[in-house]
Amino acid sequence: MSVYPPDGTPDPRPPLRRRLAELRGPQVPPRPLDARALAALAANPGCRRRALLDGAGVDKNRLAEALGSPAAFGQSQFAIVRGNSFEARVKADGGRELIRLLAEHRSGPALPTPVPGEVLLPDLTAVGPEGRAARTALALREATEAGAWALLDHPMLALEVAGTPAFLEPDAVVVRPDGRWTVVEIKSFPMVDGSADPAKVGAAARQSAVYVLALERIAGLVEGASVDHSVLLVCPKDFSNLPTAASVDIRRQRSVTRRQLERLTRVEELAEGLAEGTCFDPERPREELTAAVESVDAAYAPECLAACELAFHCRERARAEGSVTALGRSVRGELGALTTVAEALEAAGSHAAAGPEDPTAEALRRAARLRAEALAEAAARPGPPAAGTPAAAPDSPEDP
Template identity: 70%
Template sequence: MDKGALAEAIGSPSAAFGQSQFAFMRGNAFEAKVKGDGGAELLRLLHERMGAGAEPPRDASSPDLAAAGPEGRAARTSLALREATAAGAWALLDHPMLALEVAGSPAYLEPDAVVVHPDGRWTVVEIKSFPMIDAAADPSKVGAAARQSAVYVLALERVAALVEGAAVDHSVLLVCPKDFSNLPTASVIDVRKQLSVTRRQLTRLARIEEIADALPPGTTFDLDGQSGAALATAVEAVPAVYAPECLAACELAFHCRRRARQQDAVAALGRSLRGELGSLTTIGEVLSAARGESGDPVDPTVAAVRRAAALRAEALAGPPGTNVCAPRTPTGTGTGTDPDSPSTDAGPTAARADGAAARTEAGLPCR
């Protein structure tokens, strides 16, 4: 479904995410440079990093992958891979289309390039516009590229299983700008760990038909002829666990965030915090456990929350007989409020006193 249009139909702003226009244009320009001249530079980098023992690529073929719709493009890609493997020569597939079943529904993937080696190996090539400085790139960005490439490798394995003599590399070629220039350089990334994680996650996903069977009869997300209230009811029927990371990946993130806040869900504060709080799933339960009103004291989570509350109360109380809301006065100066005491800087001190008094009256802790 078009989740952006669905978000607007139920009266919630659609969460915008993705690359900026400038980053998108820069990435496209760098990719065109890497693939220019029939992909000569890309194949040179591939042979330099992963082609030990093989002849340097010359006159690599670049099959036409155009077809109608994603299904047609995926079928055309499978045919091109089969023909290139049978030919026993270098081949460069520019933006092939791959299909992968996710939770019982086909997902169509488009890697930047796939190279077929003369020995039948298939290698995924991922082109990114972030730089490699001194042959090293940002680890978080490299990790994201490895996870993305692992999905492509997994989809390629489904095709290779049907092609005699084909094998998919579990190492991918990452091409990035070198240092602060626009010259391409490359690094080889082993994605076996990411592959195992992806396989495990795919097997644990709830299938589409299982989710559909749990919905009320007649539930539909068709935007034609449906009122905003009916669509909102349909969305509410699907369980969702919001996390701040959803803002970077889902158009319905603002709607789910509002629902999570209404439900007082701890998950709205982040997955890591949700994991640490265990059975305490709402903010009200956390505060109640911290005050000693509920929760099993033997539970390590409850004990940790109560300990944190005690430390906070101790920090706010300060030393016995003192008022932590009283403004601090530098040694040798007055407070600025006593006419008998000299003051060299009454303005800031008075402002601190007014601020502390205002926070005390409002019932807020002092800072």
């Protein structure tokens, strides 16, 4: 990465990129967004903190470690090696096995299964992500015009997110003879008796929805091209290393992801609200980093623990502030204007805190009454004998 010294030399970068580089730190290269991060970002569009950090290319994992709240999730090295080995097996033989699986699970009109030698394998080699994205778009156009089966191995797709480009790399994209493009997701978790873990399938569907949105931008410029809204999920069959597949309809995930990404505040607007000199360089002192991070609003929810590197830091802050977001999005939605636990408790126990016409306060007061009645009933109910105390013997006919 080029670093422009403060010696009066004009910085040729656009103002936005220059500003984002200042937020990362002059010596810190940007961390590119991937589909997994975009899916997590779309699931929580109200979090301005994540939108800014991801848009600026900040390494949130290093940032969390510098803040003293390192992330506790991620793939093990064994899982990565196993996944790479399985993907190589699926794509062996020039991708013919993968095309066969797609032909078996196609969602469109019947198409002939290709014979050896009929699968095009475009060369996607280029310099930099921009070059690879341009080469991928050209390969998609050429394969569509050829009217043949084509397999694009790890193509590069571009998608604008919050005003900044994000470069995405799906496992594969297949071009069918009828001009339809299908995203292929290859995962290492097993598919037992034709079904897999619903949570993992859902995560793969959300990730694939991002790829579909990026492909649609290219398909709109290619005559006769269309993007399939059913992606091919390839997994190991049962507990073997043999591939099997299933077609996953991602229309709902695509609609949700598109709507959420459109709601994201543009990165330049978020950056404009920061104080001069704000920087998220992990090499800076912890106090300075904490102040910089806290200067950007967050929207923490327990679901963040499985998707964001800063989740533990945000959870600690939410608990310290007594924010109801730490209790979950559903609770936050039910409480309405009550944003802290203290406000909710006050509304539950005092008519002065909120008028009787407030449905939220009335529901809290009713819940508090029911809880008090349940506790009183439990306290009045005789409990089991204490440990070591002999139980009374049952009455006997021989007793006087």
